[in-house]
Amino acid sequence: MSSEEPKAAADAAPAADAEKSKRSPSDFLKSVLGRPVRVKLNSGIEYRGVLACLDGYLNMALEQSEEYGPDGLLKAKYGDCFIRGNNVLYVSTQKRR
Amino acid sequence: MANRILPLELIDKAIGSKIWILMRGTKEIVGNLRGFDDYVNLVLDDAIEYSPDPKDKTKIIKTELKSEILLNGNQIAVLVPGGTGPPEDSLAAKAR
Numbered sequence: 062m063s064s065e066e067p068k069a070a071a072d073a074a075p076a077a078d079a080e081k082s083k084r085s086p087s088d089f090l091k092s093v094l095g096r097p098v099r100v101k102l103n104s105g106i107e108y109r110g111v112l113a114c115l116d117g118y119l120n121m122a123l124e125q126s127e128e129y130g131p132d133g134l135l136k137a138k139y140g141d142c143f144i145r146g147n148n149v150l151y152v153s154t155q156k157r158r
Numbered sequence: 159m160a161n162r163i164l165p166l167e168l169i170d171k172a173i174g175s176k177i178w179i180l181m182r183g184t185k186e187i188v189g190n191l192r193g194f195d196d197y198v199n200l201v202l203d204d205a206i207e208y209s210p211d212p213k214d215k216t217k218i219i220k221t222e223l224k225s226e227i228l229l230n231g232n233q234i235a236v237l238v239p240g241g242t243g244p245p246e247d248s249l250a251a252k253a254r
Contacts, residue, residue: 082174084192086199087230103233119230131212150185151205153227 090115090152097125097155102148105131109155110142119146169194169237177202178241181233185209188243189227198231205229208244218244 093112100108100121110126121144128137169177172191179187181198186209189202205227211217 082192084201084226086193086195086201086228088193089201089226093228127160147232149230151223151229152232153223153224 093152093154099153099155100144101150101153102144102149104148106134106136106145108142110139112152113141116146119149119152120144121146121149121152166194166196166198168239169198171224172237172239176242178238178243179229179234180236180238182235183188183233185233187229188241189223191239195231198234198237199236200229200231202227202229206243221248 093117096112098110098112100123102108107129108123108126109129110123113122113124115121123142123144124140125137126142128133128139130136130144169191173193174189176188177191177200179188179189185207187202187205187207189200191206192201192203194200203226205223207221207223208218209221211219
């Protein structure tokens with residue numbers, strides 16, 4: 062078993078190496094699912110919460126979400142919220158929590 | 159003909175380096191390009207967001223996002239590979 066694993070890793074290495082520096086939007090979304098995120102909308106409003114689910118339109122559902130105004134002040138808290146994807150400017154990972 | 163380059167190839171060459179993004183409207187973003195897709199949604203590292211101060215349009219607010227972001231391609235207007243962002247007083251100069 063121990064001899065198999067390094068071999069398999071070595072076989073996968075060249076392809077993985079070329080792709081290592083690349084990270085497509087779908088890779089990013091897969092990695093942030095279930096994690097705390099910050100979602101900024103085009104209007105300047107920002108939502109922070111745990112990303113519960115999303116689709117290819119960037120429609121998403123957040124849990125334990127907090128709404129921040131363009132000034133960065135907390136405006137509201139929601140248990141769950143749905144964000145329609147067309148409003149999304151960016152999705153960012155969030156280290157705290 | 160043979161060595162024509164596609165627009166997306168140009169962006170592909172910018173992966174791993176700094177890129178300057180001008181959004182529709184007044185927002186600009188600079189970051190390290192990690193990847194992109196066919197819609198030109200971008201994955202950026204260490205992104206910095208530049209936007210005019212709503213109270214005083216002669217000032218630029220610079221926000222360091224300090225984490226990896228997925229930028230929606232929908233609002234992107236221009237990409238400048240290797241660009242390091244707006245000159246410190248460019249927006250202010252335009253407003254005057």
